[in-house]
Amino acid sequence: MSWAEALDAEKKRLIFGNEDSTGFASAYDKKRTVHAGSKGQVLAPEEAAKAWMGACSQTSDVNKLVYVNVPFCQTRCLYCGFFKNLAKADMMEAFSSALADEIKSSAQLPMFSSGSINAVYIGGGTPGALSAEQISLMLETIKERLPLANDCEFTFETRTYQLTDEKIDACLNAGVNRFSLGVQSFDTKARRSIGRVDDGDTVMRMIEKLKSLNEAAVSIDLMFGLPYQSESDFIEDILTADRLGVDGMALYQLNVFDDGKLMEKIKEEKLPPPPTTAEQAVYFIKAHAVMQRLGYMQPSMAHWVRDTRDRSLYNRMTKQGNMMHAFGAGAGGRTQQHGYFTHMALEPYLGMVKAGRKPIMGMSRNHERQRLHNLISSQIDCGYLRGDMVDAEADFRLTEVFEPLISSWEKRKLVERFGTTVKLTPQGQFWYVNMAQSLIDVTELYFNSGYTPTAAKVAAQN
Numbered sequence: 001m002s003w004a005e006a007l008d009a010e011k012k013r014l015i016f017g018n019e020d021s022t023g024f025a026s027a028y029d030k031k032r033t034v035h036a037g038s039k040g041q042v043l044a045p046e047e048a049a050k051a052w053m054g055a056c057s058q059t060s061d062v063n064k065l066v067y068v069n070v071p072f073c074q075t076r077c078l079y080c081g082f083f084k085n086l087a088k089a090d091m092m093e094a095f096s097s098a099l100a101d102e103i104k105s106s107a108q109l110p111m112f113s114s115g116s117i118n119a120v121y122i123g124g125g126t127p128g129a130l131s132a133e134q135i136s137l138m139l140e141t142i143k144e145r146l147p148l149a150n151d152c153e154f155t156f157e158t159r160t161y162q163l164t165d166e167k168i169d170a171c172l173n174a175g176v177n178r179f180s181l182g183v184q185s186f187d188t189k190a191r192r193s194i195g196r197v198d199d200g201d202t203v204m205r206m207i208e209k210l211k212s213l214n215e216a217a218v219s220i221d222l223m224f225g226l227p228y229q230s231e232s233d234f235i236e237d238i239l240t241a242d243r244l245g246v247d248g249m250a251l252y253q254l255n256v257f258d259d260g261k262l263m264e265k266i267k268e269e270k271l272p273p274p275p276t277t278a279e280q281a282v283y284f285i286k287a288h289a290v291m292q293r294l295g296y297m298q299p300s301m302a303h304w305v306r307d308t309r310d311r312s313l314y315n316r317m318t319k320q321g322n323m324m325h326a327f328g329a330g331a332g333g334r335t336q337q338h339g340y341f342t343h344m345a346l347e348p349y350l351g352m353v354k355a356g357r358k359p360i361m362g363m364s365r366n367h368e369r370q371r372l373h374n375l376i377s378s379q380i381d382c383g384y385l386r387g388d389m390v391d392a393e394a395d396f397r398l399t400e401v402f403e404p405l406i407s408s409w410e411k412r413k414l415v416e417r418f419g420t421t422v423k424l425t426p427q428g429q430f431w432y433v434n435m436a437q438s439l440i441d442v443t444e445l446y447f448n449s450g451y452t453p454t455a456a457k458v459a460a461q462n
């Protein structure tokens with residue numbers, strides 16, 4: 001019996017989607033949002049301490065990334081799952097000085113001092129919530145202490161709110177060469193409905209300012225499916241961004257989660273329900289056509305770039321599973337053999353750094369097929385799957401195992417085949433996370449008889 005025949009109806013529908021669907025909008029029932037199956041084995045604290053010491057003592061010249069998590073925001077946006085702390089001056093001061101200490105002490109260890117770092121991403125939270133002096137301390141410490149490659153992409157993520165000239169100067173003086181701005185929408189009513197503060201005009205003026213400095217790529221995030229946002233409002237957002245000359249745009253779907261603040265407001269009838277997933281599919285496909293008409297390139301399924309100035313290197317290299325040094329509170333990193341994350345809560349983070357220890361909260365050993373999972377999901381994130389590479393990594397004709405699923409997608413026009421390469425059509429691109437997850441599920445069903453695919457976390461909108 002093949003893996004497909006062994007599935008019950010519910011699991012089959014999770015992996016294949018709705019095989020009777022007549023349009024792509026109902027190809028799957030719900031958007032899946034996390035990659036289950038890739039979780040490695042969690043290490044006990046003593047084992048984690050040993051694994052960390054072992055990794056730090058080894059030099060390596062593999063590709064490397066740096067991620068810094070700044071866990072503060074001036075206000076809380078309703079849709080967000082990343083909010084941690086309100087920006088309080090004394091806590092941000094304590095955090096900044098601990099962060100500099102954490103980077104300095106790590107930088108002396110072989111794993112951090114060897115090789116070159118290809119991309120740095122300062123995210124959060126909102127790094128722009130820090131003061132200009134705190135931003136300077138963080139960025140200059142990174143620049144001075146870590147071996148950044150000459151062509152290192154150095155991204156500072158921020159919202160436009162309270163982004164002063166002094167903060168911009170602090171970024172540029174320290175070598176930031178890419179700003180990632182959370183815009184979400186230029187429409188004041190839509191953006192304020194989800195908790196953003198600035199009006200649309202203020203956001204546009206900020207983008208004009210950053211573009212006129214001509215010192216760094218400017219990439220923005222836009223969202224579709226916001227409350228009060230019509231399809232034509234979303235297309236207008238894209239056209240506005242294009243007129244402003246942004247170097248890149250990431251187009252994200254708003255996902256509403258059952259336990260989130262946004263759902264709370266919708267239930268209280270303080271906000272209208274957002275468009276359903278099927279309606280969002282229409283926003284997506286129209287936006288896709290507009291981006292193609294405007295001549296943008298698509299380095300990944302959610303990201304579009306005007307030319308090569310916005311390299312989006314960090315995003316790409318993260319999905320490929322490259323080594324990642326994590327700093328700050330609530331940051332996730334990777335050594336060559338392990339994944340780890342730092343303490344999310346400020347107290348233990350500050351306490352451990354003060355005691356001269358890496359503030360690691362948890363560590364896990366890579367899944368035995370981590371490289372294969374990374375290859376599959378990073379290729380699908382770029383809109384294709386190369387059969388020859390998958391089979392070579394699996395050391396086995398895994399694509400033959402995938403065949404029932406790929407054929408089903410092909411029939412429903414979610415993919416096209418070019419020899420042994422499968423490419424996602426624009427319709428398939430709307431479901432790329434489900435498709436990557438389905439391939440990983442199939443891989444695990446084949447190799448691991450005890451594996452059960454789960455819906456884990458899915459969007460709550462209909």
Ligand code: SF4
Nearest residue numbers: 073076077080083125
């Ligand atoms: S600023 Fe960013 S991290 Fe903070 S709450 Fe808003 S979306 Fe979330």
